[in-house]
Amino acid sequence: MGTKDKEGFLKLFMVYALLICIGFIYLYPILHMVSVSFMTLDDLLDSSIKWIPSSFNLANYKQAAASMDFWSSLGQSILLAGIPTICNLISCSIIGYGLARFNFPGKSICMGVIILSYVLPSQVTMIPTYVLYSNLGILNTIWAFILPAMFGQGINAPIFILIFWQFFRQIPKVLNEAAKIDGAGYFESFYKVSLPSAKPAFITVALFSFVWYWNEAYLTSLYVHGFTGEGMTSLVIQLQNFATNYNSYASTAVSGAASLNESINMAGTMLSILPLLLLYFVLQKQFVESIDRAGITGE
Amino acid sequence: MEETKKMTRQEKKALKERLKHLKSGKLEKRDGRMGYLFMIPWFIGVAVFLAYPLGTSFWYALNNIRLTPQGLLSTFVGKGNFSNILVQDPDFVVELVDYVTSTILSVPIIVVFALIIAMMLNMKIKGKSFFRLIFFLPVIIVSGPILGMLTEEGAGSISAIDMNAITSAISGVLPKMLADPISDLFNNMITTLWYSGVQILIFLSGLQKIDKSMYEAAKIDGGSGWECFWKITLPNIKPLILLNVVYTVIFISSTSQNPIIGLIQTSMFSGTKEKGYGYAAAMAWLYTVVVILIVGLFALLLMTRKGAYEKQVKRAKKAKKQEARNRKKIERRNVRNAKRIERQRAQGKITSRTTSREDY
Structure with a gap:
């Protein structure tokens, strides 16, 4: 068919209208957040001001950042998301390769257990795991995240294993056979032949693992932050406890901060997602194409 | 002539039989063993972080566990924890029913919405990458505390649309049991739609893999866009629908926005006599069974139904x-x-x- 398929004008118009409308609905909370976070108390109370604040007011951000202990929390967040991600990459690629390249008895059982462990809510294993960590003495340290990730049991690790499995299956086996003929051992042919060609899978897993660890509030507060907050903290945890943190910060006379209001709440929320937003805009192409390239959808 | 033919057939049979009993070659065997070597980290992980906690958790669920300075003190209570939760706990059953209805209602909405958006993004339109950027954005920022903050401040729904009118209209028509979750859904429309970022991407990459020539052939045969959707698009992305449904259920079940998860955590650290680790473990087991049942229900619904194409062929x-x-x-x-x-x-x-x- 040489002719270009033309869509009807009305249809195209409808599609654009819908996309723009839904896009606006999607962005609405973020726009709302940005706009409110710059407002002063007077702007908040003024009913004539809906979207654009009367002045570019950064005081909310300063106060929110001070109460969240922004820079230290940011550093800890990066550590808490980054190190388990690296462990995930190593362990899941090895496991995925083992599943994709070798035929050993019991392989289908392993696949079944992987899928089951994904469906199982983490709450069911949470309490014994908590006791186990406290017996091992790694509760409220970053090791509570690193150790499971090292053995392919981190957050959403089944998905990552399946991504690697899918990807290594697509790489022709002939490459490994050629390497073997040239005298490479099993591990050599793994990290010299298969790994370099699995770059897209690595990017996908790294991005998603980082984002999911970053956003994980429940397990972080339980295993790493600690019930009384003696362990490490992250921006998301700081946001979860924002009200109490802020009130204790505002009550000290030195800070001279206003009492908690909507603008400060929104500024705090904005601060906690800002690093990920920056990451997203820098790596947008990788994010958007990640699922495409990792071949989740390929059969 | 007839005899030789028979002989060869018998020989073939014998050969087959022998091949069946033949052990795989040394090389293959070694290959298999190497597979175990690569899987060692996973085996350790499963044993330590999955099988052991799972077994212990089940044991906990049957016990009343007290934290004493000497360590954990457990007394066997059998199904006492379960009956306490189901009969005496004021919150758990209510929250569980709420969770089940809202999940069953919102999962189809999220998946269908994701499919519609993915199909629109798959058309020949300008600014495709820009729209993709917007619709994938929630994946980055969806997390419990942030969603909680946004709903608290009223950014979870659009103030321009009068939600009260919609919800009152709904509760006028439907019985209360159905009306409440549906109006909840409308009130948190944005946050519900925000859950569909990954699903859109999965559908989109599935749609791009469908052979364009199928649509062309259908068009030559006089198929309308509507027919093309039901007979080409849907059967082709059917496995992805199941994938997305499972993903959505798991995602909803594990966000910290979910009240049941909070309930489990508070009863875990609760100081009262009958609560504690054992009670929380029993709760977690009940919750797990419900989640698996929901996943199974959706899987059953989506797997038994034959595709539109197969139906057409049969007809x-x-x-x-x-x-x-x-x-x-x-x-x-x-x-x-x-x-x-x-x-x-x-x-x-x-x-x-x-x-x-x-x-x-």
């Missing part, structure tokens, strides 16, 4: 059979009629040739 085959039967019937009747006419002519009842041909 066409049936129609063809019917047609063949009819044709045969007509043929038989023709033969019979011809015979009768022949007979009658032989008897001399019909003399003119034209009368026998009057049906022409």
